[in-house]
Amino acid sequence: MCQRFNGVHNCREFPSLLALNGYIQASRALMITSIVCGTFGLLLALIGVQCSKAGGENYVLKGRLAGTAGVLFIFQGLCTLIAVSWYAFNITQEFFNPLHAGTKYEIGEGLYMGWCSAVLAIAGGACLTCSCQMGTEEKYRLPYQAKGTVYSGPAPTRSVAASTYGRNAYV
Template sequence: MDPIVEVVALLLGFLGWVLAGVALPNRYWKTSTVSGTVITTSTIYENLWMSCASDSTGVHDCREFPSLLALNGYIQASRALMITSIVLGAFGIVATLVGIQDASPGRGGSCSSSRDFFNPMFPGIKYEIGEGLYIGWCSAVLAIAGGSCLTCSCRLATEEK
């Protein structure tokens, strides 16, 4: 196996795992939009754990979601998938560290939101995608890239033998 590909895969996987950990508690998974209003006095934003509002003076008021069973299905699924990705990512990093052969240190080496947003007759608050989702998407891309590098590294090793 090529040790450089293994180290790059480890770094990409680790960076993806860290970004998933940053995205999980981020408050801005979706934020209220300002389109169609002249004066915005408050902004509403949500994540997987709470809904918050902030006014123009900078005061934040947050309310945690009261019950797991009362949540929408996409929030329950998102919570489960994010926590699963962090747990499995930790196992993956440990497995990668154990499996790296030549790179020892001594050798140098959400659908309903968009539907409501574009519906001109929707009476509620319209939300835009927040920074938490972008961080989560970046972590997914990095994790997939790291896994692809590991897969290619294993494939190259079998072809050499």
């Protein structure tokens, strides 16, 4: 780390990344885990949404991929929340410690952004996990079937439904 004051260089080498405090190293590891989980969750979510052409027309597999992506997003949010909260706790402890001789840091915008991103990742992952279909096959009742029967085949096209009903059948 070099600083320049009026043409004079004042350089101080940082000895090692391993010389940092343990909570900073753990927070880095948690944030790297969070980034990896978020990246894989995003890829799985893009493949697992029903409107995507990737992955074919197997909606059961797409539902499972979307559910897995939701779990990864929840794990990402938890890792971020733990790392940011732990770092903020240690900053607060050092700030109010009268015996701390080092630099006293304050809670800044980066920590607030970390908390917001963690809450949004957890909420988005919960929504994605709850909205996916994890069943083995799609079962739904067609409008022209009796109330006790369930159709478990492919979805009817609009032309089949239109040919079955007259124009006054829709509400």
